[in-house]
Amino acid sequence: MSLFKWINNVSNNERPRKAWFSFVCLIFIVLIIIPSIFVVLKMFTEWDIVSGVLGDPEKTSLIWGALWNSFSIAAIVTVVDIVIGIPMAWILVRKQFRGKKYLDTLMDMPLVFPTGALGFSVVLFWGAPNGIDIPGLGMVLSPYIMLILLHIIFTYPYMVRSLSAILEQIEPNYETAAMTLSASRFTAVRTITLPLFRAGLVTGTILCFARSLSETGGTYAALLLMNANGIFFTGPTFIKHMKEIQDPTAMGSMILISVLMIVFALILLVVVKLLIMRFKIPIKKVWPHLGRKLSRGAVPKLKDAFSIAFLAIIVLLPTFYIFTYLTQPMADIDFVALMSAIGTSFAVAGVAVVFGIVFGIPIALYIARKRDTKLGKILDNLVNVPLIIPTTALGFSLGLFWSTIYAGGSLNLLMVVLGHMAFTFPLVVRNISGAVEEVDQSYEEVAMTLGAKPFQTFTKVLMPIIQSSVIAGAILAFTRSLGETGATLAIDRSANTVPVYIINLLDAGKHSEAAFCSIILIAICFVFMLVLRLVVSRGGRHT
Amino acid sequence: MVAIPEIILNDLHKNFGGCLAADGLSLKVSKGEYICVLGPTGSGKTTCLRMICGLTKPDKGRVLFDGVDITDAPISERKATMLSQAYSLFPPKTVYENVMFSPAIKEWDEHEARQLVKSMIMMVHMENKAESYPAELSGGQQQRTALARALASSSDILLLDEPLRALDARLRLELRQELKSLVKEMGLTAIHVTHDQDEAIEMADRIAVIRKGKIVQIGTPMEVFRNPVTPFVANFVGRSNVFVGKVRSVCDEFSEIELEKGAIIKARKTDIPVGTDVAVAIKIGSTRIPAIPQPTAEKPEPEVPQGFFKGIVERILYEGATITIEVEAEGIGLVSSKLPNRKYDDYKNGYEVMVTWRPERASVFEIPPEGIEEELRLD
Numbered sequence: 001m002s003l004f005k006w007i008n009n010v011s012n013n014e015r016p017r018k019a020w021f022s023f024v025c026l027i028f029i030v031l032i033i034i035p036s037i038f039v040v041l042k043m044f045t046e047w048d049i050v051s052g053v054l055g056d057p058e059k060t061s062l063i064w065g066a067l068w069n070s071f072s073i074a075a076i077v078t079v080v081d082i083v084i085g086i087p088m089a090w091i092l093v094r095k096q097f098r099g100k101k102y103l104d105t106l107m108d109m110p111l112v113f114p115t116g117a118l119g120f121s122v123v124l125f126w127g128a129p130n131g132i133d134i135p136g137l138g139m140v141l142s143p144y145i146m147l148i149l150l151h152i153i154f155t156y157p158y159m160v161r162s163l164s165a166i167l168e169q170i171e172p173n174y175e176t177a178a179m180t181l182s183a184s185r186f187t188a189v190r191t192i193t194l195p196l197f198r199a200g201l202v203t204g205t206i207l208c209f210a211r212s213l214s215e216t217g218g219t220y221a222a223l224l225l226m227n228a229n230g231i232f233f234t235g236p237t238f239i240k241h242m243k244e245i246q247d248p249t250a251m252g253s254m255i256l257i258s259v260l261m262i263v264f265a266l267i268l269l270v271v272v273k274l275l276i277m278r279f280k281i282p283i284k285k286v287w288p289h290l291g292r293k294l295s296r297g298a299v300p301k302l303k304d305a306f307s308i309a310f311l312a313i314i315v316l317l318p319t320f321y322i323f324t325y326l327t328q329p330m331a332d333i334d335f336v337a338l339m340s341a342i343g344t345s346f347a348v349a350g351v352a353v354v355f356g357i358v359f360g361i362p363i364a365l366y367i368a369r370k371r372d373t374k375l376g377k378i379l380d381n382l383v384n385v386p387l388i389i390p391t392t393a394l395g396f397s398l399g400l401f402w403s404t405i406y407a408g409g410s411l412n413l414l415m416v417v418l419g420h421m422a423f424t425f426p427l428v429v430r431n432i433s434g435a436v437e438e439v440d441q442s443y444e445e446v447a448m449t450l451g452a453k454p455f456q457t458f459t460k461v462l463m464p465i466i467q468s469s470v471i472a473g474a475i476l477a478f479t480r481s482l483g484e485t486g487a488t489l490a491i492d493r494s495a496n497t498v499p500v501y502i503i504n505l506l507d508a509g510k511h512s513e514a515a516f517c518s519i520i521l522i523a524i525c526f527v528f529m530l531v532l533r534l535v536v537s538r539g540g541r542h543t
Numbered sequence: 544m545v546a547i548p549e550i551i552l553n554d555l556h557k558n559f560g561g562c563l564a565a566d567g568l569s570l571k572v573s574k575g576e577y578i579c580v581l582g583p584t585g586s587g588k589t590t591c592l593r594m595i596c597g598l599t600k601p602d603k604g605r606v607l608f609d610g611v612d613i614t615d616a617p618i619s620e621r622k623a624t625m626l627s628q629a630y631s632l633f634p635p636k637t638v639y640e641n642v643m644f645s646p647a648i649k650e651w652d653e654h655e656a657r658q659l660v661k662s663m664i665m666m667v668h669m670e671n672k673a674e675s676y677p678a679e680l681s682g683g684q685q686q687r688t689a690l691a692r693a694l695a696s697s698s699d700i701l702l703l704d705e706p707l708r709a710l711d712a713r714l715r716l717e718l719r720q721e722l723k724s725l726v727k728e729m730g731l732t733a734i735h736v737t738h739d740q741d742e743a744i745e746m747a748d749r750i751a752v753i754r755k756g757k758i759v760q761i762g763t764p765m766e767v768f769r770n771p772v773t774p775f776v777a778n779f780v781g782r783s784n785v786f787v788g789k790v791r792s793v794c795d796e797f798s799e800i801e802l803e804k805g806a807i808i809k810a811r812k813t814d815i816p817v818g819t820d821v822a823v824a825i826k827i828g829s830t831r832i833p834a835i836p837q838p839t840a841e842k843p844e845p846e847v848p849q850g851f852f853k854g855i856v857e858r859i860l861y862e863g864a865t866i867t868i869e870v871e872a873e874g875i876g877l878v879s880s881k882l883p884n885r886k887y888d889d890y891k892n893g894y895e896v897m898v899t900w901r902p903e904r905a906s907v908f909e910i911p912p913e914g915i916e917e918e919l920r921l922d
Contacts, residue, residue, distance in 0.1 A: 012617045442631040448618040449596045449625040450645045450696045460648060464635040 011455035024362045025379075032422045036386050038404075039258045039397035049252035059249070063257050066233035069144065070390075071264065073234065074212035077151040081159035081208050082201065087307040089163035094172065095304075107160060107311075110153050110319050111476075112525040115483050116502040117518030119218030120511075121322035122150045123225040136321070143228040150222050151215060153315050155208035162207060165434070166200030167193075185300075187291035202276050203430075206269060206388060213265060214391040214423075216240060217485025217499045221506050235261045236392035236486045243493055258393035269388045322515055331512035338517050341501040342524065344413070348497060349481035352420040353474050356428035361470075364429045365458075368436035387426035395419045395487030412492040419487045424477035431473025435466040475532055482525065549574040549732050550595065550700065555604035557590055557756070564590035565601060566756035572732060577723060579747035580736045583779065583921045587756040588736040592702045595734065596623040608700075623700040628708045630689040632677035638688050639664065639673040645696035663691040666725065682710050683718065690722070694729055701726060703735040707742065719746050740780050744768065752776050768826075774908050774918050777824035784830065784878050786823045787915055790815055790907070797902035806874030809850055810905035820910045822918075829904040830880040832856075832870055832896045834889070851897040854878065856890050872898045 010016045043050055053059050092104060110118065126149060128138040141149075170193055178188035216236035223229045223237060233241065238257055242250040293299065363379055370376040386394060398419045402411075439462065447461045448454070463470075485499040498521055505514035550572040557565040564587040572578050582588045593599035595606060597618035606614045613621055632641050642663055646656035664670050667687035677685060686706065693701055706722065707715045723746050726733045737743055743750050744764040751761040752775075760772045771777035774785055788802035790813065797809045800823055810823050835853065836845040847853055854872035866887050872878050878898050890896070911918050 012619060440629065440631065442627050442629055443633060445598050446625050446627055446631040447633075447644070449598070449621070449623060449698075449702070450648075450692065451619050451622070451624075451698070452644075452648050453617070453619045456648050460644070461633055464633070 008453050008455045012453045017454065021362055021366065024359050027359055028363060028379075028382075028425075031418065032386055032425055033382055035398040035401040035418070036389055036394050036422055037262060037397060038401035039255055039393065040262060042397075042400050043255050043259045046252070046255060049249065050256050053249055053252040053256050056249070059253055062233065063238070063253060063260070066235050066238040066257065067260060067264070069147075069233065070213055070235040070261070071268075073144070073147050073151055074209045076148055077155050077212050078159075078205055078208045080148075080152055081156055082205070084307060084310050085156065085159035085163050085204065086197075087303050088160050088311065089167050091304060091307060092160065093164045093167040106316060107157050108529075110315065111157055111479050111483070112522060112529060113154075113319060113483065114499045114502055114518060114521055115154065115215060115217035115485055116221045116499050116506065117322055117514070117522070118154060118319060119150055119221030120225065120502075120506065120514065120518070121320070122146070122153065122218070122318040123222045124324070125318040125321035127226065143223055143226055143232040146222055146226060147219055147234070149314065149318070150218055151212045153319055154215065154218065155211045156311075156315055158207040158211055159204040162204035163197070163200045166197055166203075170196050184288065184291035185295040187288065187295075190291075198276050202273055205272050205276065206384070209268065209272070210265070210388045210390070213261065214486055216392050216487075216489065217483070217503055220485070220503060224506055235390060239392045239396055240486070240489050243490065254396055258396045261390045261393045262397070265388045265390060265393075266385070269384060322518055325512065325515035325519065328512060328515075331510070331516045333513055333516055333520075338498075338501065338520065341496050341498045342521065344496050345482050345498040348413075348417050348420050349424075349478045351417050352424045352481050353428070353477050355421045356425050356477055357470065357474060360425055360428040360473075361432060364432035365436055367429070368433040369441065371437075383426050383429050385426075386422045387430075390486070391419075391423050391484060392486035392490045394423055395490030398422060398487075399491040412495060415491050416488055416495045416497070419491045420481045420484065423484070423487060424481050427477045427480060428473045431469050431476065432466065435469030436462070439465050471532065471535075475529060479525065479529070548572060549576075549609060550734070551605075551607040551610075552591070552595070553605045553607065555591075555594055555601040555606070557587075557594065557599060557601050559590075563587075563756045565594065565604075568594075568604070568753075568756055568758060570751055570758055570761070572734060574732055575727075575730055577726060577733045577735065577746065577748045578751060579743035579749075580734060580751045580753050581738070581740060581743040581747075581780065582736075582753035583738055585922060586753045588738070588753055589704055590756070591753065592625065592704055592734060592736055595700070596625050596702055597621055598625070621700075622696075622698040623702055624693040624696050624698040625702045625704060626689055626693050626706050628705040630677075630685045630709075632680075632685055632688055632692070634677055637674050637676055638669055638680070641677070641688055642692045642695050644692060649697075660695055663695045666694070667691045683714050686710060686718065690725065694725070694731075699732060701731045701733045703733060705737055706735065707737075707739075715742075722746070744780070750780070752780065771824065771906055773911070774822045774824050774915060777826070777906055777908075778919050779921070782827045782879070783824040784827060785915065785919065786875060787910070788821060788823065790817050790819050790821055792817060798907060800907065802875060804874050804876055806852060806872075808852075808875065808905070809902040810907045811903045813907040815907060815909055822908045822910055822915050823905050824908065825900050825905045827867065827879040828881040830878055830898060830900045832868060832878075832880050832882075832890075832898055835895050835897055847897060850902075851899045854896055854898050856892055856894045856896055859887070859890055859892065861887060870896060870898055 053063075092100070092107070113121075123146065125136050126139050126146065127141055128136055174192045174196075175185070175188045178192050179185060183191070214236065215234075219234055220229070220237050220240060223232055229237075230241065235257055239254055242254045363383065367376055367380045367383070371380065399415060402415050402418065443461050443465070444457045447457045452460060483499060484497075485503060488495050488497050488500055489503075498517075502514050502517055505517065548571040550570070552568055552570040555565045555568040557563070566587075568587065568591060570591075580588050580591055590599055594601050597613075597616065601614065604614075605612050608621065608623075633644070636644070639660065642660045643656065646659060661670075664673055667690055669684065669687055669691060672680060672684060672688075677688070680688065686709075690706075707718055710718065719742060735743075735746065747764055749761055750764055750767045752759045752767060754775060760767055760776050762770075767776065767780050771780065774783075777783045778785060786800075786802050786808070788800040788808075791799040791801045791807060793799075793812055795812065797811060798813045799807055800810055800821060801807050808823065813821075815821055832854075833851075835847070836842075838845055852872045852875055854870040854875075856868060857871050857877070858869040860867040860869075861884070864884055865881050866884050868880050868882060868890055870878050870880065875898070880898070
């Protein structure tokens with residue numbers, strides 16, 4: 001309590017406030033930004049080994065192949081997400097029906113699953129992997145198609161969430177007005193609402209793209225089960241593969257592919273922003289007859305039915321297919337190892353989230369309140385960097401950075417924590433700054449003129465209003481950390497987090513044990529999220 | 544001994560990216576006074592309030608409370624509370640908790656705080672709604688809660704930023720006196736910003752007319768209304784007819800102005816030298832439009848008397864309690880006149896009438912360098 005008072009009194013003066021903010025910025029730059037892109041610097045200092053790789057056509061073709069797979073899969077997946085995501089967001093925001101709450105919860109379920117388990121489950125559903133007697137659809141799909149099906153599942157919720165967040169802010173009044181001016185619903189939505197949608201599309205596209213590019217655990221699990229491992233690579237699985245083989249040139253390959261992924265991802269960030277913001281949706285022309293036909297009769301219903309069917313067949317069924325293992329005899333589970341893995345995962349995620357909240361809030365506040373200043377713009381863009389960089393490349397870069405500074409090697413777990421801090425940080429900041437932007441600044445201003453000091457203004461006025469968004473951001477970051485495989489592996493192959501544990505089980509051919517461990521973890525996560533949701537909805541009753 | 548004014552704003556300047564929100568703004572407010580800062584949108588009214596409570600830092604100039612320079616003091620220490628037009632009641636808190644906000648953060652004695660908060664809530668007649676949340680209140684109730692919250696903060700100064708703007712027209716009128724008497728009862732100094740001249744005239748002890756970041760005129764409502772110092776004030780505080788001409792002569796009782804359109808009119812006496820270009824402003828409520836004298840047996844062709852001008856009724860606006868009649872007068876131009884509505888049946892479009900006013904009600908101003916059009920612009 002006295003610490004609280006002390007902070008409160010100190011916050012009344014401008015100088016300590018500035019000092020604290022500078023400190024936060026410093027931490028952000030030194031702990032997150034620099035390590036994330038350190039590998040680019042490393043490429044120049046270690047140019048010899050990199051140029052060695054460049055001179056080897058066999059290796060470069062592998063690298064280009066992996067990059068092509070990663071980026072083309074991400075692109076296809078994002079387009080599918082947009083096309084299917086828009087009607088789904090519509091259903092979630094504009095329609096009222098019984099069971100909407102459950103649909104809403106189901107939407108987020110793939111986020112709770114450890115990605116390794118998800119990859120496992122998806123291959124189980126669509127294909128018939130060797131050595132497993134669970135019956136699936138038994139289709140023979142190429143790894144490329146299978147990965148697209150898999151990546152749609154965990155990117156889809158991000159797209160729908162981003163789109164529905166924006167849609168909620170767009171008042172239906174515009175559409176209603178257009179319709180009273182005798183536009184058909186289709187035309188009204190296309191010409192009035194869609195153009196307002198761009199911001200959501202940008203966020204959704206970036207999130208989906210980044211998520212797909214980063215994905216390691218599920219991709220690896222899927223490839224493993226399809227016996228395509230070591231033949232078919234994406235960027236992240238290539239890094240994982242290189243980490244495992246004892247090859248003197250591996251380092252050069254890893255540096256090269258990491259740098260390429262980072263550079264392409266950053267270019268993409270800029271291109272996507274420009275493309276979506278500049279791209280002219282054909283809103284001037286109207287086709288009244290077509291619009292009317294599309295707005296009446298069976299078409300809208302078919303569209304909704306298709307969206308729901310897509311969600312059920314492409315997303316939900318494959319996701320939950322792993323639960324068919326419950327019909328099998330219980331596997332022999334090493335509970336001690338599993339629990340220690342769960343403990344490690346929760347500890348890593350917990351530290352990362354707490355760090356994100358403590359240091360993310362000042363940055364989020366600054367971005368939200370001072371967007372027009374130069375520093376605000378810089379921070380706004382910088383925060384996106386760890387989000388768009390594929391986590392495997394980020395983890396690899398981070399590992400290089402810290403091992404350059406500290407060569408002891410006994411602090412591996414700390415490095416894993418630092419890695420998780422880096423890629424969860426943007427999620428927390430984005431959520432909070434989005435929420436703060438919604439809050440009228442006059443609340444805080446009036447509070448200060450009523451005698452509240454800046455810190456009190458934050459804790460007593462702003463925080464109660466935005467707390468549900470803070471918690472939502474924390475949950476998002478927490479689950480993201482729990483599910484992360486690539487970054488963890490790239491930093492420390494021996495780190496004992498749950499996703500790594502499950503991947504190792506799959507690697508060892510212990511499918512049944514991996515499935516049961518996944519189910520246990522999913523159950524724990526689900527209960528955890530349910531409790532959090534309950535707490536949040538109780539606390540945020542009146543907001 | 545002269546009492547120290549409670550608030551002194553001394554030559555404040557504030558530039559928002561090329562837009563001058565305060566340009567040498569100076570103002571003195573005495574203890575317990577109710578001042579209305581009246582100005583059009585974008586005149587720097589809100590900036591003026593924000594500089595007093597510290598939410599905006601002036602680029603130049605000082606702010607003094609009770610003779611002490613507080614320009615750099617933290618907002619929370621100033622005891623100047625803002626009441627914004629959106630009220631900004633904290634949404635997750637009840638009416639009671641909102642009013643309790645200040646006592647709670649200042650950690651006053653709990654028992655006394657509770658007493659104080661209760662009495663404030665009683666004072667604004669919100670005791671039945673004490674446990675309601677802001678979203679459940681009507682506009683007037685929100686306004687009263689915000690007022691109670693401000694009153695419970697032990698502030699000496701109340702800054703009201705268009706406090707009645709968001710209310711229904713009828714309620715707005717009713718709350719004017721209620722608001723003022725509450726503020727007076729608490730002995731607070733109030734600075735009330737508004738663009739509504741009726742509100743300012745009715746509520747203020749003194750009105751400060753602000754334009755382009757400067758105080759143009761300060762005085763009691765009657766002074767500002769009757770003796771405006773610029774054509775802008777004349778037209779903004781109660782609409783005026785404005786005519787342009789040259790000073791022809793000045794005597795002890797009145798002056799004579801030769802208008803551009805030809806007529807020679809009488810106005811109050813002025814120090815402006817003969818031959819100068821001037822603008823004459825007459826409040827629309829000060830013009831009269833009597834009927835033209837009818838021809839009689841003695842005077843078959845009656846003359847228009849001195850100081851009267853012939854004109855044709857162009858438009859009649861029915862406004863409820865009043866009517867406004869626009870007359871195209873010979874040698875003058877369009878003249879508006881506000882009359883009680885019982886006169887409505889006396890006029891029809893196209894009627895020939897006369898226009899007149901008392902010379903002392905016509906103010907004479909030198910034409911400012913930017914020209915009269917620019918001077919009268921409301922934005």
